[in-house]
Each structure stands twice: as C-alpha cells, then as structure tokens.
Amino acid sequence: GRDHDLAGLRIMVTAGGTREPIDPVRYLGNRSSGRQGVAIAAAAADRGAKVVLFAANVDAAVLAEVQDRAAVRVVPVSTTAELERASRAAAAGAEVVIMAAAVADYRVAEVAERKIRKEDGAGRAPVLELVENPDILAGLVEERRPGQVIVGFAAETVENEAELRERGLRKLARKGADLLAVNAVSWSEGFESGENTLHVLARDGRPETVATGTKRAVADALLDAIRDTLDS
C-alpha cells in the first residue's frame, strides 16, 4: 500500500522550466508548465514525505495543487544558475532528489543591461551568442551522499517507443542517476498537458516500468519505483 509509505523521507523536487535572460524584458525559455513536478511533490507529501519544491517559473494556478500541503515548501526560482545554487544546498539534506524541471542547456553569453532596441540595430537582426550551462543533475550525482536516490528525467522527441527506450538507456548511463523517468515530448505531448506516459529505467538492472495516466497517477508510479530502490 502507499499509505504513508514515504514517511520520514526528505524529498527534493524540481519543476517547471528555467529561463535565461536576454535583456531586462526578454528571455529564452521552454514549454514546461511544472505540472509533472508539482504532481510528484503533491503525491510525495500525501505519502508522508517532507518535500522541498523548486518551482522554475510555474504559474500560481499550477502551484495551487500543493498550496494547502504543510509538508511541501515551495521555493520559486527562475534561471538555471539560481536552480543550481538552490538545489545543491537542498540536496545535501535530502534522501531523494527528483529532477523533473526542464533546465536550459545554454544561456546568453552577455545579458544586455538595457532593452535591445530595434532602432540601434542599423537594420540588422541581433545575433545571440550562447554559452553552456552547468549540468545540475551531473553535479548532484558527483556530490551524492551515501544511500541517496537521484532521479533524472529525460524529455525526448522520438519516432517510436524503441527509440525512446534506446535514448533513455543511453542518457541513464551518461547521467549516472539511479532512476531515469523518460517521456516523449512533441508539440502535443509531455509539456503542459494533464496526462503523461513515463518509462522508469533503473541503473541497478531492475525491470523497466511504464505508467500512463494523469500526471498525478504517473507520479505515484514513479514514487513506487523510488521506494523499491530505497528498500533494496
């Protein structure tokens, strides 16, 4: 049963999408609504865990799902650098780390201090130079405390399920997480919607599990896999 099966655990969850500023009024971002990560935080709290939720640009309407849960502390963040700083500190005090946020791989090399104005471009479109962001998940894996379970996500645009699994397995090996929750994303799947299909891959060779349903339902299936990993 799931009733209070996560009692006593401290779980860190990231949700939403980081934004990288271009100038004071513009940013580079992605379509993550935060719904999947927020559903994980809600499910974990309902099962007895204490949760810190780093919410990257998540709308209040989405956060409403956890607002009345005393066991969830919501910390808003925006950029990848902010998320990295906050999650490093919090991961040190968590038995489980779940990285559901869509993190920008690149940021703008030089953020303009004032709004970039069309009139200043002399008829030429601006060119943005990007630099790589740190991989937060890889950093947390490096600093992993004994017994800590680290769960990565993988959002993949694929042709079919075989390709999804293959890309997932490669990412699992590369990232060093204990579990990898793989979902297909496209113009109409994964992001924003109320439903999802999650393939949960384990590094310890435990068989893959697949869950389809509401983001809350797949969140509970993911937490089952985490509980089984902690128990083993």
Ligand code: PMT
């Ligand atoms: O928010 P919703 O609208 O509900 O949509 C949910 C979702 C599709 C965003 C979510 O289920 C999901 O797949 N989240 C991860 C998206 C992602 O960034 O995947 P990725 O394959 O690019 O990254 C792999 C993993 O590395 C992720 O755990 C990510 O948090 C982490 N990462 C990535 C880049 C980076 N610089 N640092 C990281 O830690």
